[in-house]
């Protein structure tokens with residue numbers, strides 16, 4: 001079977017179901033990455049800006065109706081402190097992540113941080129993952145200096161999406177899809193991603209997720225295994241879940257297949273993958289990922305940003321984290337690219353093609 005970017009749906013399903021072998025799949029993904037973007041590993045410092053959310057996704061620990069933990073928003077001054085420190089250590093890309101909120105104070109807060117970064121940290125790519133927002137808000141963020149937006153579709157099959165979101169008019173698949181399309185059409189470096197291993201999800205669903213990302217021609221992807229959370233409605237269906245090992249291997253196959261389908265995009269070895277397996281970082285990179293996201297959220301907030309249970313909380317200082325990351329990447333022959341924002345080559349090529357170069 002030919003492992004090229006023209007992989008058919010049938011071939012994708014074959015590999016997802018272990019028709020492999022996996023070693024061949026992972027090797028082909030690494031070759032595709034090496035050929036297109038090289039073996040560098042890009043760092044994206046993540047700040048979990050606020051755990052407030054207006055939504056109630058059935059799988060997420062931060063859902064509005066979960067009242068079992070404290071809600072927070074990190075003040076701008078504290079965010080600036082961690083960004084400065086990350087910058088001083090060589091980070092050139094930062095992700096501001098929060099639940100979805102439309103209030104003016106939240107939007108102003110993000111805009112203020114972005115403006116500070118633009119005025120003070122040279123050569124930084126700011127990434128936002130703050131949910132479905134109106135076009136005019138995104139425009140404000142762009143003007144304030146953000147470049148990249150990550151909006152996970154979570155499940156690209158509408159029926160599956162519907163099964164994991166309340167039917168209350170706030171969680172419409174069509175709205176999410178239009179939001180993602182609007183982000184891409186308005187010139188952002190665009191990322192999406194899906195949950196892998198949801199109850200009732202099939203190989204066909206996952207193959208369609210990969211083909212959706214190819215069709216959308218995205219620039220970045222963050223996808224990870226579904227990890228259950230006790231304080232969510234989906235916890236009741238945990239008996240239907242596959243073993244963690246199976247979810248892990250499925251995630252690695254998804255990373256490899258996406259790398260083969262879209263060789264020049266950025267793909268993250270997600271925290272969820274690293275939560276599932278202490279060697280998730282190495283395994284994700286060996287399967288074709290090229291982005292790692294050290295957590296810069298001040299320690300006192302981290303325990304309250306639990307999208308899923310058991311999330312890894314690294315207590316090392318940033319210096320130690322970067323040293324460990326460098327060593328771990330080095331062991332598998334990969335080099336951490338400091339002082340490089342790591343813009344996806346896919347985006348650069350897309351812009352050139354658009355300009356008719």
Ligand code: SF4
Pocket residue numbers: 053054055056057060061062063064098099100131
């Ligand atoms: S997945 Fe995102 S939008 Fe949904 S409840 Fe969690 S934080 Fe909110």
